[in-house]
Amino acid sequence: MIERAIFGISSLLVILVLPPLLxxxxxxxxxxxxxxxxxxxxxxxxxxASLLSMEPxxxxxxxxxxxxxxxxxxxxxxxxxxxxxxxxxPIAFSGDIFVFVYVLGVFSVSLMMxxxxxNNTYANAGANREMMLILSVEPILGIAVxxxxxxxxxxxxxxxxxxxxxxxxxxxxLAFLGYWAYVECAFIPFDIAEAETEILEGSLVEYSGxxxxxxKWALLAKRVVLIWLFAxxxxxxxxxxxxxxxxxxxGAMIFIGQLTLLIILYALSAVIEATTAxxxxxxxxxxxxxxxxxxxxLLVLASLGVGx
Numbered sequence: 001m002i003e004r005a006i007f008g009i010s011s012l013l014v015i016l017v018l019p020p021l022l023x024x025x026x027x028x029x030x031x032x033x034x035x036x037x038x039x040x041x042x043x044x045x046x047x048x049a050s051l052l053s054m055e056p057x058x059x060x061x062x063x064x065x066x067x068x069x070x071x072x073x074x075x076x077x078x079x080x081x082x083x084x085x086x087x088x089x090p091i092a093f094s095g096d097i098f099v100f101v102y103v104l105g106v107f108s109v110s111l112m113m114x115x116x117x118x119n120n121t122y123a124n125a126g127a128n129r130e131m132m133l134i135l136s137v138e139p140i141l142g143i144a145v146x147x148x149x150x151x152x153x154x155x156x157x158x159x160x161x162x163x164x165x166x167x168x169x170x171x172x173x174l175a176f177l178g179y180w181a182y183v184e185c186a187f188i189p190f191d192i193a194e195a196e197t198e199i200l201e202g203s204l205v206e207y208s209g210x211x212x213x214x215x216k217w218a219l220l221a222k223r224v225v226l227i228w229l230f231a232x233x234x235x236x237x238x239x240x241x242x243x244x245x246x247x248x249x250x251g252a253m254i255f256i257g258q259l260t261l262l263i264i265l266y267a268l269s270a271v272i273e274a275t276t277a278x279x280x281x282x283x284x285x286x287x288x289x290x291x292x293x294x295x296x297x298l299l300v301l302a303s304l305g306v307g308x
Contacts, residue, residue, distance in 0.1 A: 019220035020044035051213030069214035087251035115203030126202015143295030
Protein backbone atom coordinates (compact mmCIF):
# COMPACT_ATOMS: atom_id res chain seq x y z
CA MET A 1 0.00 0.00 0.00
CA ILE A 2 2.81 2.42 0.89
CA GLU A 3 4.62 1.54 -2.34
CA ARG A 4 1.49 2.27 -4.39
CA ALA A 5 1.01 5.59 -2.59
CA ILE A 6 4.62 6.60 -3.27
CA PHE A 7 4.43 5.80 -6.97
CA GLY A 8 0.99 7.42 -7.17
CA ILE A 9 2.35 10.67 -5.74
CA SER A 10 5.40 10.36 -8.01
CA SER A 11 3.13 10.12 -11.04
CA LEU A 12 1.44 13.42 -10.16
CA LEU A 13 4.83 15.04 -9.60
CA VAL A 14 6.01 13.85 -13.02
CA ILE A 15 2.85 15.08 -14.75
CA LEU A 16 2.40 18.45 -13.01
CA VAL A 17 5.58 19.55 -11.23
CA LEU A 18 8.37 18.31 -13.51
CA PRO A 19 7.26 19.83 -16.88
CA PRO A 20 8.20 23.47 -16.08
CA LEU A 21 11.66 22.34 -14.93
CA LEU A 22 12.26 20.36 -18.11
CA UNK A 23 11.09 23.33 -20.16
CA UNK A 24 13.56 25.53 -18.28
CA UNK A 25 16.38 23.08 -19.00
CA UNK A 26 15.32 22.95 -22.65
CA UNK A 27 15.36 26.74 -22.92
CA UNK A 28 18.83 26.82 -21.37
CA UNK A 29 20.14 24.19 -23.80
CA UNK A 30 18.76 26.07 -26.80
CA UNK A 31 20.26 29.32 -25.53
CA UNK A 32 23.66 27.67 -25.10
CA UNK A 33 23.61 26.22 -28.62
CA UNK A 34 22.63 29.60 -30.03
CA UNK A 35 25.30 31.34 -27.93
CA UNK A 36 22.84 33.24 -25.77
CA UNK A 37 22.67 33.52 -22.00
CA UNK A 38 19.06 32.42 -21.82
CA UNK A 39 16.64 32.55 -18.87
CA UNK A 40 17.21 30.81 -15.51
CA UNK A 41 16.29 27.13 -15.39
CA UNK A 42 13.36 27.90 -13.06
CA UNK A 43 12.03 30.72 -15.27
CA UNK A 44 9.06 28.66 -16.48
CA UNK A 45 7.90 28.22 -12.88
CA UNK A 46 8.05 31.99 -12.43
CA UNK A 47 6.14 32.56 -15.67
CA UNK A 48 3.39 30.10 -14.75
CA ALA A 49 3.10 31.46 -11.22
CA SER A 50 2.77 34.98 -12.61
CA LEU A 51 0.09 33.97 -15.12
CA LEU A 52 -1.88 31.86 -12.64
CA SER A 53 -2.00 34.76 -10.18
CA MET A 54 -3.50 37.15 -12.75
CA GLU A 55 -7.18 37.61 -13.53
CA PRO A 56 -7.84 36.89 -17.21
CA UNK A 57 -9.27 39.42 -19.60
CA UNK A 58 -12.24 37.71 -21.23
CA UNK A 59 -12.89 38.70 -24.86
CA UNK A 60 -16.08 36.60 -24.80
CA UNK A 61 -18.47 35.18 -22.22
CA UNK A 62 -18.77 31.83 -23.99
CA UNK A 63 -18.48 29.00 -21.48
CA UNK A 64 -16.41 26.88 -23.85
CA UNK A 65 -13.71 29.54 -24.01
CA UNK A 66 -13.43 29.58 -20.20
CA UNK A 67 -13.60 25.81 -19.71
CA UNK A 68 -11.17 24.85 -22.51
CA UNK A 69 -7.92 25.20 -20.47
CA UNK A 70 -9.41 23.30 -17.51
CA UNK A 71 -10.56 20.48 -19.80
CA UNK A 72 -7.14 20.40 -21.48
CA UNK A 73 -5.28 20.07 -18.17
CA UNK A 74 -7.71 17.43 -16.89
CA UNK A 75 -7.27 15.44 -20.12
CA UNK A 76 -3.48 15.45 -19.79
CA UNK A 77 -3.64 14.34 -16.15
CA UNK A 78 -6.03 11.54 -17.12
CA UNK A 79 -3.70 10.40 -19.90
CA UNK A 80 -0.73 10.45 -17.54
CA UNK A 81 -2.54 8.26 -15.01
CA UNK A 82 -2.71 5.47 -17.59
CA UNK A 83 1.09 5.18 -17.86
CA UNK A 84 3.45 3.07 -15.73
CA UNK A 85 5.64 4.69 -13.09
CA UNK A 86 8.19 2.18 -11.93
CA UNK A 87 6.27 -1.08 -11.59
CA UNK A 88 3.00 0.69 -10.76
CA UNK A 89 0.31 1.97 -13.12
CA PRO A 90 -2.28 4.21 -11.38
CA ILE A 91 -5.08 3.22 -13.78
CA ALA A 92 -4.77 0.05 -15.88
CA PHE A 93 -7.33 -2.12 -17.65
CA SER A 94 -7.74 -4.01 -20.91
CA GLY A 95 -8.01 -1.64 -23.85
CA ASP A 96 -6.82 1.38 -21.89
CA ILE A 97 -4.71 2.50 -24.84
CA PHE A 98 -7.96 3.54 -26.55
CA VAL A 99 -8.82 5.70 -23.54
CA PHE A 100 -5.33 7.20 -23.69
CA VAL A 101 -5.84 8.17 -27.33
CA TYR A 102 -9.33 9.46 -26.54
CA VAL A 103 -8.30 11.79 -23.70
CA LEU A 104 -5.42 13.14 -25.81
CA GLY A 105 -8.04 13.80 -28.46
CA VAL A 106 -10.04 15.73 -25.87
CA PHE A 107 -6.95 17.89 -25.28
CA SER A 108 -6.64 18.62 -29.00
CA VAL A 109 -10.35 19.40 -29.28
CA SER A 110 -10.03 21.82 -26.35
CA LEU A 111 -7.18 23.61 -28.10
CA MET A 112 -9.09 23.78 -31.37
CA MET A 113 -12.26 24.92 -29.61
CA UNK A 114 -10.30 27.74 -27.99
CA UNK A 115 -9.40 29.00 -31.45
CA UNK A 116 -12.67 28.39 -33.28
CA UNK A 117 -14.78 30.09 -30.60
CA UNK A 118 -13.13 33.44 -31.30
CA ASN A 119 -13.66 35.76 -34.24
CA ASN A 120 -9.91 36.18 -34.59
CA THR A 121 -7.93 35.38 -37.73
CA TYR A 122 -4.84 34.20 -35.86
CA ALA A 123 -6.86 32.02 -33.46
CA ASN A 124 -8.81 30.46 -36.33
CA ALA A 125 -5.60 29.81 -38.28
CA GLY A 126 -4.00 28.12 -35.27
CA ALA A 127 -7.06 25.93 -34.70
CA ASN A 128 -7.13 24.96 -38.39
CA ARG A 129 -3.45 24.05 -38.32
CA GLU A 130 -3.92 22.01 -35.14
CA MET A 131 -6.78 20.11 -36.76
CA MET A 132 -4.80 19.36 -39.93
CA LEU A 133 -1.74 18.25 -37.97
CA ILE A 134 -3.75 15.96 -35.70
CA LEU A 135 -5.62 14.38 -38.60
CA SER A 136 -2.34 13.69 -40.40
CA VAL A 137 -0.36 12.31 -37.46
CA GLU A 138 -2.94 10.28 -35.48
CA PRO A 139 -2.99 7.48 -38.10
CA ILE A 140 0.73 7.00 -37.39
CA LEU A 141 -0.13 6.23 -33.77
CA GLY A 142 -2.65 3.72 -35.09
CA ILE A 143 0.15 2.04 -37.04
CA ALA A 144 2.36 1.80 -33.94
CA VAL A 145 -0.45 0.45 -31.77
CA UNK A 146 -1.52 -1.97 -34.51
CA UNK A 147 1.95 -3.48 -34.86
CA UNK A 148 2.32 -3.82 -31.07
CA UNK A 149 -1.12 -5.35 -30.65
CA UNK A 150 -0.54 -7.86 -33.44
CA UNK A 151 2.74 -9.01 -31.95
CA UNK A 152 1.79 -9.00 -28.26
CA UNK A 153 -1.94 -9.72 -28.41
CA UNK A 154 -3.01 -6.98 -26.01
CA UNK A 155 -4.30 -3.40 -26.04
CA UNK A 156 -3.30 -2.56 -22.49
CA UNK A 157 -0.49 -0.02 -22.08
CA UNK A 158 0.76 -1.78 -18.96
CA UNK A 159 0.79 -5.19 -20.66
CA UNK A 160 2.46 -3.82 -23.79
CA UNK A 161 5.13 -2.24 -21.61
CA UNK A 162 5.89 -5.04 -19.17
CA UNK A 163 5.20 -8.12 -21.32
CA UNK A 164 6.60 -7.16 -24.72
CA UNK A 165 9.82 -8.67 -26.01
CA UNK A 166 12.37 -6.77 -28.13
CA UNK A 167 12.13 -7.75 -31.79
CA UNK A 168 12.11 -6.10 -35.19
CA UNK A 169 8.37 -5.46 -35.15
CA UNK A 170 8.53 -3.74 -31.76
CA UNK A 171 11.50 -1.62 -32.85
CA UNK A 172 9.54 -0.45 -35.90
CA UNK A 173 6.51 0.26 -33.72
CA LEU A 174 8.69 2.28 -31.35
CA ALA A 175 10.09 4.27 -34.26
CA PHE A 176 6.56 5.24 -35.34
CA LEU A 177 5.56 5.90 -31.74
CA GLY A 178 8.56 8.17 -31.21
CA TYR A 179 7.83 10.13 -34.37
CA TRP A 180 4.17 10.52 -33.41
CA ALA A 181 5.10 11.68 -29.91
CA TYR A 182 7.54 14.29 -31.24
CA VAL A 183 4.96 15.71 -33.65
CA GLU A 184 2.22 15.67 -30.99
CA CYS A 185 4.53 17.53 -28.60
CA ALA A 186 4.62 20.38 -31.15
CA PHE A 187 8.38 20.66 -30.98
CA ILE A 188 10.09 22.52 -33.81
CA PRO A 189 9.78 21.86 -36.76
CA PHE A 190 6.18 20.80 -36.02
CA ASP A 191 5.06 23.80 -33.96
CA ILE A 192 2.99 25.04 -36.89
CA ALA A 193 -0.20 25.38 -34.81
CA GLU A 194 1.45 27.93 -32.49
CA ALA A 195 4.05 29.58 -34.74
CA GLU A 196 4.59 32.62 -32.51
CA THR A 197 6.32 34.61 -35.25
CA GLU A 198 3.53 33.92 -37.78
CA ILE A 199 0.17 33.61 -36.03
CA LEU A 200 0.99 34.82 -32.51
CA GLU A 201 0.52 31.43 -30.77
CA GLY A 202 -2.57 30.61 -32.78
CA SER A 203 -5.46 29.31 -30.68
CA LEU A 204 -4.12 30.96 -27.51
CA VAL A 205 -3.83 34.49 -28.90
CA GLU A 206 -6.96 35.71 -27.06
CA TYR A 207 -6.07 34.06 -23.74
CA SER A 208 -4.49 35.85 -20.79
CA GLY A 209 -3.91 35.52 -17.07
CA UNK A 210 -4.98 32.36 -15.28
CA UNK A 211 -6.56 30.76 -18.34
CA UNK A 212 -3.41 31.22 -20.43
CA UNK A 213 -1.32 29.84 -17.56
CA UNK A 214 -3.48 26.70 -17.37
CA UNK A 215 -3.18 26.15 -21.12
CA LYS A 216 0.61 26.64 -21.02
CA TRP A 217 0.84 24.22 -18.08
CA ALA A 218 -1.28 21.65 -19.92
CA LEU A 219 0.85 21.94 -23.07
CA LEU A 220 4.05 21.36 -21.08
CA ALA A 221 2.49 18.45 -19.17
CA LYS A 222 1.35 16.88 -22.44
CA ARG A 223 4.94 16.87 -23.69
CA VAL A 224 6.14 15.06 -20.58
CA VAL A 225 3.30 12.51 -20.75
CA LEU A 226 4.03 11.65 -24.38
CA ILE A 227 7.78 11.38 -23.88
CA TRP A 228 7.19 9.31 -20.72
CA LEU A 229 5.07 6.89 -22.77
CA PHE A 230 7.83 6.49 -25.35
CA ALA A 231 10.54 6.19 -22.67
CA UNK A 232 8.53 3.51 -20.86
CA UNK A 233 7.89 1.49 -24.02
CA UNK A 234 11.57 1.69 -24.93
CA UNK A 235 13.18 1.11 -21.54
CA UNK A 236 11.04 -1.27 -19.50
CA UNK A 237 11.17 -4.25 -21.93
CA UNK A 238 14.96 -4.04 -21.71
CA UNK A 239 15.25 -3.47 -17.95
CA UNK A 240 12.83 -6.22 -16.95
CA UNK A 241 15.46 -8.81 -17.90
CA UNK A 242 17.90 -7.39 -15.35
CA UNK A 243 15.71 -6.30 -12.41
CA UNK A 244 12.92 -7.97 -10.48
CA UNK A 245 9.98 -5.74 -11.39
CA UNK A 246 7.81 -7.31 -8.68
CA UNK A 247 9.90 -5.82 -5.84
CA UNK A 248 9.94 -2.22 -4.54
CA UNK A 249 13.65 -1.96 -5.39
CA UNK A 250 13.02 -3.12 -8.94
CA GLY A 251 10.18 -0.63 -9.28
CA ALA A 252 12.41 2.17 -8.01
CA MET A 253 15.17 1.25 -10.47
CA ILE A 254 12.70 1.27 -13.36
CA PHE A 255 11.32 4.65 -12.25
CA ILE A 256 14.82 6.14 -12.07
CA GLY A 257 15.53 4.74 -15.54
CA GLN A 258 12.31 6.24 -16.91
CA LEU A 259 13.13 9.61 -15.36
CA THR A 260 16.67 9.57 -16.71
CA LEU A 261 15.56 8.67 -20.23
CA LEU A 262 12.84 11.35 -20.07
CA ILE A 263 15.44 14.02 -19.31
CA ILE A 264 17.75 12.75 -22.07
CA LEU A 265 14.97 12.69 -24.67
CA TYR A 266 13.73 16.15 -23.65
CA ALA A 267 17.27 17.51 -23.92
CA LEU A 268 17.64 15.87 -27.35
CA SER A 269 14.44 17.56 -28.49
CA ALA A 270 15.91 20.89 -27.37
CA VAL A 271 18.96 20.27 -29.56
CA ILE A 272 16.73 19.48 -32.53
CA GLU A 273 14.66 22.60 -31.90
CA ALA A 274 17.76 24.79 -31.72
CA THR A 275 19.14 23.51 -35.01
CA THR A 276 16.06 23.20 -37.24
CA ALA A 277 13.51 25.57 -38.74
CA UNK A 278 9.74 25.34 -38.64
CA UNK A 279 8.13 23.39 -41.47
CA UNK A 280 5.46 24.81 -43.71
CA UNK A 281 2.04 23.30 -43.11
CA UNK A 282 2.04 21.47 -46.44
CA UNK A 283 5.53 20.07 -45.77
CA UNK A 284 4.46 18.62 -42.42
CA UNK A 285 1.31 17.10 -43.92
CA UNK A 286 3.24 15.51 -46.78
CA UNK A 287 5.86 14.05 -44.45
CA UNK A 288 3.23 12.65 -42.08
CA UNK A 289 1.35 11.12 -45.02
CA UNK A 290 4.52 9.52 -46.39
CA UNK A 291 5.39 8.00 -43.01
CA UNK A 292 1.83 6.74 -42.60
CA UNK A 293 1.96 4.98 -45.99
CA UNK A 294 5.27 3.34 -45.07
CA UNK A 295 3.80 2.31 -41.73
CA UNK A 296 0.71 0.88 -43.38
CA UNK A 297 2.86 -1.37 -45.54
CA LEU A 298 4.81 -2.53 -42.49
CA LEU A 299 1.58 -3.14 -40.58
CA VAL A 300 0.35 -5.42 -43.35
CA LEU A 301 3.69 -7.27 -43.30
CA ALA A 302 3.46 -7.58 -39.51
CA SER A 303 -0.05 -9.03 -39.78
CA LEU A 304 1.32 -11.61 -42.22
CA GLY A 305 4.37 -12.26 -40.07
CA VAL A 306 6.71 -11.43 -42.94
CA GLY A 307 10.24 -10.77 -41.67
CA UNK A 308 9.01 -9.94 -38.18
